[in-house]
Amino acid sequence: MIQPMPFYGGIDLGGTKIQAVILDDNNDVLGSARRPTPTSGGPADVAAEMAIALRDAAKAAEVEPAALAGVGVGSPGTIDGGSVTSARNLPGWEGTFPLARTLQDELGCEVTLGNDVQVASEAEFRLGAGRLYSSLLVVSWGTGVGGGLILDRKPWRGRGGAGEIGHVVVEINGARCTCGRRGCMEAYAGRAAMEAHVRKLHEQRGRKTDLFKLMKEHDRTRLTSGIWARALEHGDKLAIQVIDRAVSALGAGIASAVNVLDLEGVIITGGLGIRLGHPYAKQIAAAMQPHLFIDSRPPHVHVAALGDLGGATGAALLVEHDREQALSA
């Protein structure tokens, strides 16, 4: 009997948007859908939106969710089996929520959870801009700054907490970070920190900028990657200054990681990284250069090849992992 080709679901749970994809056995995208992440309510409301996004993607791929081989989820916060704890940037998610079971009941198929940046990193390594390298740092430049490591062709998670490139210190006693410490790279380069900084310069020090005007015109409640990109295109001086500051911090932080690990490749992903694209990846590479101990052979710096779908694609690969483990068991 010929088995039908299996299909896999993937959901990337971000602070701004929920992205869902359906992949076939060759990892080709058959359908995708996107929903804004709820900004109020709690984990149950977020899970309900995730289920809608997955159903929409399944509809586009002409497959029933219950017929999927499984659904993988890339989530922020601490993942423990099927639960997610303290997912920052998501509404009311300080505690623990049984996300896998909730989605399983809703969708009628197996659900596997993974760390959002890690799954996106593995997707770039297996299918994207990292395919050529055996060692890799993937930097997610978005609301916060996260990282994923591939060392000797294998994901490196340390004791579970590896890859937190956003919290390398780029300035002793520097700006306050959302983690409560000072001088972290994220305190300069995270979109949330950049927004707080630019708001202070604008409202308290009277610095001129069109960022907030653009935000209102485009009906946004925060400075999204698209708003930053537009302000830069308009030559907004304050936006350029704050982005330059972020690029300097990224350069110093990433170069420090390269000095420790001597990586072959660096891939820039995340909302800002993807929206600003190649010209800014080049700027980050230039900002790294003065900090590289071995400056004669810098790592290659790329923008994520899978773009906006990298996180959801990597999440779908979690299901494949499950399947490979089941086959080898």
Ligand SMILES: [Zn+2]
């Ligand atoms: Zn920090």
